[in-house]
Amino acid sequence: MTLLESAFNRSFRTLLGREILRFVxxxxxxxxxxxxxxxxxxxxxxxxxxxxxxxxDGVPYLQYILPGVALMSLITGAYMNTSTSVFDAKRERxxxxxxISPMSDAQIxxxxxxxxxxxxxxxxxxxxxxxxxxxxxxxxNPVMLLLIAVTVAFTFSALGAVVGVVAARIDHVTxxxxxxxxxxxxxxxxxxxxxxxxxxxxxxTLFNPIFYMVDAARYATLRASDTNPYPTLAIVxxxxxxxxxxAWWAINRGPNLRY
Amino acid sequence: MTGGGVPALxxxxxxxxxxxxxxxxDGVSLEVEAGRFFGxxxxxxxxxxxxxxxxxxxxxxxxxxxxVFGKDAFAEYKEARRMIGVSPQEINLDKFxxxxxxxxxxxxxxxxxxxxxKERAEELLERFALIDKRKARxxxxxxxxKRRVMFARALVHxxxxxxxxxxxxxxxxxxxxxxxxxxxxxxxxxxxxxLTTHYLEEAEELCEEIAxxxxxxxxxxxxxxxxxxxxxxRNVEEVYLRVVGHDVA
Ligand SMILES: Nc1ncnc2c1ncn2[C@@H]1O[C@H](COP(=O)(O)OP(=O)(O)OP(=O)(O)O)[C@@H](O)[C@H]1O
Ligand SMILES: [Mg+2]
Numbered sequence: 086m087t088l089l090e091s092a093f094n095r096s097f098r099t100l101l102g103r104e105i106l107r108f109v110x111x112x113x114x115x116x117x118x119x120x121x122x123x124x125x126x127x128x129x130x131x132x133x134x135x136x137x138x139x140x141x142d143g144v145p146y147l148q149y150i151l152p153g154v155a156l157m158s159l160i161t162g163a164y165m166n167t168s169t170s171v172f173d174a175k176r177e178r179x180x181x182x183x184x185i186s187p188m189s190d191a192q193i194x195x196x197x198x199x200x201x202x203x204x205x206x207x208x209x210x211x212x213x214x215x216x217x218x219x220x221x222x223x224x225x226n227p228v229m230l231l232l233i234a235v236t237v238a239f240t241f242s243a244l245g246a247v248v249g250v251v252a253a254r255i256d257h258v259t260x261x262x263x264x265x266x267x268x269x270x271x272x273x274x275x276x277x278x279x280x281x282x283x284x285x286x287x288x289x290t291l292f293n294p295i296f297y298m299v300d301a302a303r304y305a306t307l308r309a310s311d312t313n314p315y316p317t318l319a320i321v322x323x324x325x326x327x328x329x330x331x332a333w334w335a336i337n338r339g340p341n342l343r344y
Numbered sequence: 345m346t347g348g349g350v351p352a353l354x355x356x357x358x359x360x361x362x363x364x365x366x367x368x369x370d371g372v373s374l375e376v377e378a379g380r381f382f383g384x385x386x387x388x389x390x391x392x393x394x395x396x397x398x399x400x401x402x403x404x405x406x407x408x409x410x411x412v413f414g415k416d417a418f419a420e421y422k423e424a425r426r427m428i429g430v431s432p433q434e435i436n437l438d439k440f441x442x443x444x445x446x447x448x449x450x451x452x453x454x455x456x457x458x459x460x461x462k463e464r465a466e467e468l469l470e471r472f473a474l475i476d477k478r479k480a481r482x483x484x485x486x487x488x489x490k491r492r493v494m495f496a497r498a499l500v501h502x503x504x505x506x507x508x509x510x511x512x513x514x515x516x517x518x519x520x521x522x523x524x525x526x527x528x529x530x531x532x533x534x535x536x537x538x539l540t541t542h543y544l545e546e547a548e549e550l551c552e553e554i555a556x557x558x559x560x561x562x563x564x565x566x567x568x569x570x571x572x573x574x575x576x577x578r579n580v581e582e583v584y585l586r587v588v589g590h591d592v593a
Contacts, residue, residue, distance in 0.1 A: 099452025099453050106445075174438075177439060178434060182438070182497070184401070185402055185428075186454055187426045189422075343401060343404055344404065
């Protein structure tokens, strides 16, 4: 058996399958609401306000915001999926059945992370595709865009695994969404260019990881970007690796998982 | 000890301190011969569940060695865990799955091939009278039905050692007897069984060999008959009371 075969063996595939089954089974809660929310953004910010802010960096406003709006729902979808799935499994202890199986901790972490990655991608791609006719945009570099989408979804899904393990109550999970991820996403240059900000805020933006992700996605879609994309891509990849290391640690050593 | 052959379970000097500083296992050593029906008895908080959890790494022991049919439970955990089935003390069924899926996904986690898993699940659903409920979500079942799904789940990957942690708590008389019959049959078929229970007549009825654990230490171990003789007792209950029952009125 090759290393790859043993890493993606039946045990792993079964857990990944279970993760997919879970979000598909509750699709009215996991897939539909983010699509609706994002469409509201497109309508409110693009159609209604778009008349006032005609262009940013020479791009029609709706086109300018669409990659970021899609990325925001991708991020929340990926994060929410894994954090709630892992948290529920831990709270009701059915994660024990997985922890005592012959799967390695890395496999468990990866299966949970990829499940959330897929949910994030479905939602993100959905928002993007639905928004495209309104924005009238086309994608300049679809391969790069997909790569960014996968990496970002993976990152936030892995982060979700960490939070799902560490959280003692469900409010810790939602706290992260409402108080950390949503604000960072809103301040991540989805709706404006960093150039439009006063200098202090512009500098602060540079410490926001979501800013780089939005920027890279926009670059791949429109080539209208605030920064050069290659360092950004490197940062995004490094964050993904870091987040996965966290997820692995959480399954292996996380509090209240293995006593 | 009759010796001969690799023991199903061998535990040596197992120590476990929980995060809050509580010493739950204080150097437990234990050997369960292959094919035995073994009872692990002891009062609440004695360390029975901790011992079982330590074998499958659900608890992380501080020190000690555990082997399952000669495989190191930590260094060779994949091989070791594949041979173990656990029916835990607390219900822990996946609420997103149906009864049948609970068995099939579990089999998948243990690497059992699909076709084989289907056949085995079918047999077990039949055996535990769960055929009517196969498509029901586990969260809609009664407590006793959930127990039955947990037994079936523990068996669906054909383990060589079965850990039953208080399997008959909260179970009706009929299910208790049918479970007894079934696990006896499994044991006769060669499966090693480690049972924890607070019903001493259950241990009397089923177990050949018994270990008594108290305060994280093995207080006595031997075949049922040897223990009775040693403690001048008529039954397991008397042995139990003599060994751990100081403060029991
Ligand atoms: N997660 C935990 N954190 C801290 N202490 C724990 C934890 N789990 C168990 N303990 C403690 O460890 C000791 C042994 O518990 P364990 O569950 O192994 O007992 P047991 O023999 O299975 O008891 P019972 O018959 O009540 O099921 C007890 O004092 C218990 O309070
Ligand atoms: Mg117990």
